[in-house]
Amino acid sequence: MATIKLREMQVNQAGVIVSVKGTGELGRRIRDMGLVPGKQIKVQGKAPLLDPVCLRIMGFTLTLRNNEADYILVEVN
Amino acid sequence: MSLAIALAGNPNSGKTTLFNTLTGARQHVGNYPGVIVEKKQGICTSRAGQFNVVDLLGTYSLSAYSLEEVVARDFLVNESPSMIVNIVDASNLERNLYLSVQFMELGIPVCVALNMMDVAQKRGIRIDIDRLSQLLNVPVVPTIARSGEGKTQLLETIAAQIAGNKEVVPLKISYGMDIDVALDEMEGIIRSDKFLTGIYPARWTALKYLENDQQIIGLGKKKNPEVDACLLSVVKRVTRHLDATLGTHPEGMIADQRYGFIHSILKQNVVTYAQDPNRLQQSDRIDQFVTNRFAGPVIMVAILMGLYHFTFTYGAIPMGWFEAFFGWLGSVAEGALPDGLLKSLVISGIIDGVGGVLGFVPLIMFMFLGISFLEDSGYLARMAYMLDRVFRTFGLHGSSVMAFIVSGGIAGGCAVPGVMATRTLKSPKERLATLLTVPFMNCGAKLPVFVLLVAAFFSENKALAMLAITLVSWVGALLVARLLRSTLIRGEATPFVMELPPYRLPTLKGLLIHTWERTWQYVKKAGTVILGISILLWAMMTFPGLDLDQKQVFEMKRIKLAQGMTATPLEEIKTAEPAALSPGDLSVKQGLVQIDMQEAQAGLKNSFAGRMGVGLEGVSKFAGFDWRTNIALLGGFVAKEVVVSTLGTAYSLGQVDPEETGSLSERLSTAEGWGPLTAVSLIIFTIFYAPCFVTVVCIAKEAGSWKWAAFSVIFNTALAFGLSVAVYQIGSLIMS
Numbered sequence: 001m002a003t004i005k006l007r008e009m010q011v012n013q014a015g016v017i018v019s020v021k022g023t024g025e026l027g028r029r030i031r032d033m034g035l036v037p038g039k040q041i042k043v044q045g046k047a048p049l050l051d052p053v054c055l056r057i058m059g060f061t062l063t064l065r066n067n068e069a070d071y072i073l074v075e076v077n
Numbered sequence: 078m079s080l081a082i083a084l085a086g087n088p089n090s091g092k093t094t095l096f097n098t099l100t101g102a103r104q105h106v107g108n109y110p111g112v113i114v115e116k117k118q119g120i121c122t123s124r125a126g127q128f129n130v131v132d133l134l135g136t137y138s139l140s141a142y143s144l145e146e147v148v149a150r151d152f153l154v155n156e157s158p159s160m161i162v163n164i165v166d167a168s169n170l171e172r173n174l175y176l177s178v179q180f181m182e183l184g185i186p187v188c189v190a191l192n193m194m195d196v197a198q199k200r201g202i203r204i205d206i207d208r209l210s211q212l213l214n215v216p217v218v219p220t221i222a223r224s225g226e227g228k229t230q231l232l233e234t235i236a237a238q239i240a241g242n243k244e245v246v247p248l249k250i251s252y253g254m255d256i257d258v259a260l261d262e263m264e265g266i267i268r269s270d271k272f273l274t275g276i277y278p279a280r281w282t283a284l285k286y287l288e289n290d291q292q293i294i295g296l297g298k299k300k301n302p303e304v305d306a307c308l309l310s311v312v313k314r315v316t317r318h319l320d321a322t323l324g325t326h327p328e329g330m331i332a333d334q335r336y337g338f339i340h341s342i343l344k345q346n347v348v349t350y351a352q353d354p355n356r357l358q359q360s361d362r363i364d365q366f367v368t369n370r371f372a373g374p375v376i377m378v379a380i381l382m383g384l385y386h387f388t389f390t391y392g393a394i395p396m397g398w399f400e401a402f403f404g405w406l407g408s409v410a411e412g413a414l415p416d417g418l419l420k421s422l423v424i425s426g427i428i429d430g431v432g433g434v435l436g437f438v439p440l441i442m443f444m445f446l447g448i449s450f451l452e453d454s455g456y457l458a459r460m461a462y463m464l465d466r467v468f469r470t471f472g473l474h475g476s477s478v479m480a481f482i483v484s485g486g487i488a489g490g491c492a493v494p495g496v497m498a499t500r501t502l503k504s505p506k507e508r509l510a511t512l513l514t515v516p517f518m519n520c521g522a523k524l525p526v527f528v529l530l531v532a533a534f535f536s537e538n539k540a541l542a543m544l545a546i547t548l549v550s551w552v553g554a555l556l557v558a559r560l561l562r563s564t565l566i567r568g569e570a571t572p573f574v575m576e577l578p579p580y581r582l583p584t585l586k587g588l589l590i591h592t593w594e595r596t597w598q599y600v601k602k603a604g605t606v607i608l609g610i611s612i613l614l615w616a617m618m619t620f621p622g623l624d625l626d627q628k629q630v631f632e633m634k635r636i637k638l639a640q641g642m643t644a645t646p647l648e649e650i651k652t653a654e655p656a657a658l659s660p661g662d663l664s665v666k667q668g669l670v671q672i673d674m675q676e677a678q679a680g681l682k683n684s685f686a687g688r689m690g691v692g693l694e695g696v697s698k699f700a701g702f703d704w705r706t707n708i709a710l711l712g713g714f715v716a717k718e719v720v721v722s723t724l725g726t727a728y729s730l731g732q733v734d735p736e737e738t739g740s741l742s743e744r745l746s747t748a749e750g751w752g753p754l755t756a757v758s759l760i761i762f763t764i765f766y767a768p769c770f771v772t773v774v775c776i777a778k779e780a781g782s783w784k785w786a787a788f789s790v791i792f793n794t795a796l797a798f799g800l801s802v803a804v805y806q807i808g809s810l811i812m813s
Contacts (some may be wrong), residue, residue, distance in 0.1 A: 025571075030574055045365070065465065
């Protein structure tokens with residue numbers, strides 16, 4: 001078990017969100033889409049230039065930029 | 078009496094499809110008062126009654142961060158529809174209910190339309206509808222909007238609910254100890270002071286204060302600064318406490334707890350999965366290929382080329398019909414009206430003007446049909462995902478690519494549909510920067526100008542020259558976007574966080590309604606303004622014309638030409654077919670044509686536009702342009718290909734057909750003051766200077782303000798002039 005930033009996750013790696021930093025509009029948007037502590041996520045792929053990242057959460061697919069992923073800490077095996 | 082209901086739900090939940098199913102073609106698009114956000118309304122008649130349906134915007138939340146969400150919220154509070162029909166994607170229940178919870182917090186009657194039941198079933202998701210309805214304490218009706226299934230039951234449930242007139246209590250959920258205590262305290266203050274209680278439920282106002290909602294706080298400050306300060310001090314206390322104990326803040330805590338509440342409901346056997354919910358669906362397997370690092374970009378280029386081909390190859394066919402029709406109309410007017418100003422006004426001002434407006438209609442239709450298909454199928458989101466890294470560098474958004482391509486990113490597009498294509502962009506700043514820079518692309522009307530100049534001065538390297546022109550316009554557009562985003566449209570990038578919806582086959586009805594709507598808006602809004610400007614520009618190129626004395630000079634020339642050459646009356650020679658004339662009469666006829674062209678040149682030079690051209694020569698000479706080029710460029714404001722035909726008139730070659738520029742390019746290659754450097758300077762200027770006025774009108778409509786339209790005219794022209802002068806002056810130094 002280790003806690004890393006979402007940006008550092010490998011493709012196909014899964015984990016559980018531990019905390020979401022970030023305030024204001026960005027923090028709100030991240031949370032509105034369901035990226036809140038306790039949720040299971042799995043990195044599904046990365047864009048051709050390795051940014052944004054594409055992940056699976058609650059059965060749907062979500063993309064966010066690497067600099068946005070930095071606000072999210074994930075516990076991975 | 079018709080009942081007002083509002084459709085609301087997440088993007089991609091099938092909201093628009095349900096709206097189309099309910100209202101059919103009986104819908105119209107307007108604006109919310111004072112803002113440029115669209116308001117779609119329609120009438121739905123059924124056995125259950127008549128409903129006035131408003132299609133609220135697709136949003137994920139009801140925060141104050143985007144204009145759309147604020148508008149949706151204001152509409153719900155101020156117009157208080159009898160019911161919100163909340164479309165919820167059954168295959169994506171947990172996230173969709175997040176918005177539902179926010180509606181319930183607001184205390185407006187909600188009816189959930191549990192949509193896409195078929196998709197959910199296919200994925201092995203089983204939903205206990207009665208239990209969900211019971212736990213949420215709102216009616217839930219299963220629907221499949223695409224096929225219309227569940228529509229009758231939905232309408233009956235709505236009608237019954239409204240008739241039942243049950244009092245709705247705002248949903249009260251626990252946001253954690255600290256926040257609940259603060260909420261109670263604030264609710265007490267709000268109630269006792271009757272603070273905004275006429276508009277919003279007391280607890281909701283308190284919640285918004287804790288969420289740091291700038292719209293509500295601003296409203297509160299105006300209403301009663303004392304209560305406002307009192308509430309803010311509570312918020313400050315909780316914020317500090319949460320930060321110290323849990324390392325979070327109220328806004329984050331509240332969102333987390335909303336999801337906690339939803340999760341706790343779904344856990345009570347509401348949803349059961351027959352398979353792993355995160356299992357790869359068919360859509361994901363397509364994505365593994367379509368957004369693959371290597372295959373993805375190749376497929377994207379192919380799709381963009383396809384869209385382009387579709388719009389400009391097939392769109393050109395009906396466009397040809399329009400052109401032929403207006404050409405025919407022009408020839409009818411030509412024959413029916415006597416020579417003179419009225420004829421010129423009808424043909425060059427009105428028929429060409431209306432033709433100019435309607436000429437774009439097929440392009441706009443085809444483009445929106447193509448883009449709607451890509452958008453509704455889910456591919457547009459993938460494109461934004463793949464290209465975001467590139468466009469973000471310049472302060473734009475991945476979705477900007479579509480507008481650039483349509484405008485002429487692949488040479489030969491058109492900025493009018495390009496500017497309108499920016500509608501697919503949801504981020505306001507990125508959208509504005511995109512719609513101000515797409516006119517730099519090389520549209521189909523600029524191409525004749527480039528072809529003319531390249532043929533005259535760079536005929537050995539035609540392909541290379543055209544490639545260089547395309548590259549210059551792209552680099553220029555992206556750099557200007559960067560410049561705008563760090564100056565006038567400065568500000569943090571709008572968060573990208575975006576859903577990739579599952580691939581779906583769009584419905585034909587949806588595509589047609591969308592396409593028709595956009596096209597009609599263009600005709601209605603832009604049409605009238607464009608016609609007016611077209612007549613104005615005609616007047617500028619025509620008046621005051623030559624006075625009698627000057628006309629007399631040309632008349633004298635004609636008489637002198639005929640003297641001793643022929644006995645046939647001049648009128649007869651003018652109208653006769655060349656083959657029917659004797660060699661002597663034929664040379665007189667050619668001479669007459671020459672004089673006509675000289676007269677046209679003199680007339681143009683003497684018009685308002687001509688005088689401006691001459692007047693500007695003092696400045697424009699730094700870029701290598703004489704008065705002829707200046708007039709041509711002024712004419713280019715009508716449409717860029719007019720540069721070519723006006724140059725023809727200015728060089729006494731008559732109106733040159735933009736498709737047949739051979740004679741003009743020969744003339745230019747030997748003309749005084751012209752050389753490769755002048756050509757490069759003029760090419761640069763043509764790429765960057767003011768967009769044609771049709772585009773300018775569209776910019777005003779899309780940006781919601783004439784200020785940005787004026788900006789694009791002034792800024793682009795200044796930029797173009799600066800670049801041309803730099804090229805011409807530096808080039809002259811090197812060459813000398």
